[in-house]
Amino acid sequence: MKRLSIILALMCATATHAQSLDPNKFYRLASVGLDGQSLDIVNNNGKHEFARIQPSGGQSGQQLRFTANGQWIKITTAFRGSKMCLDILNGGDADGAVWLAPCGNFSGQNWQFQSANGGLKLFTEFRGRKMCLDVIGGGRNIGYTRLEPCASAQRSQLWTLSPH
16 A cells, blocks of 8 residues: 555656545546546446546546556546446547446556646556547547547646545
8 A cells, every 4th residue: 555655646746746645545536627627437328437527526436546556557436446447448439438447457457647737647558658548629529538649738638636
């Protein structure tokens, strides 16, 4: 447990403030570019289990837990528990989309943080440091999240962490 706190503190050290994240507590991942919006998991319609931006609140899909997995971090929610991890779809129309999938030894479920422009950028082992968690800004999937090429001025790729 102490090792995860040290890893996360180092990863977040140049963000707005250094913080140690307790793997036994829940946190919120809020968008810097979309004020008052947090990462949440859809619990209805055809996009069930997909991650999107929703107004920040007490929803269990916004309550995230971070667990060390070597140099990477697994992300789970209070909504689906410790057996469903934040993952990346590979291929098809939804290639790069972020969703919850059964936890396993998959590189799309291994995440890291990188400090950038007053926030954090998130990326996976699967797609590497050049593809960042982003919010879709238009079309039929507006508000949903996916991995997109990292861009230094892209505010929809910046996130903050806070206790939930």
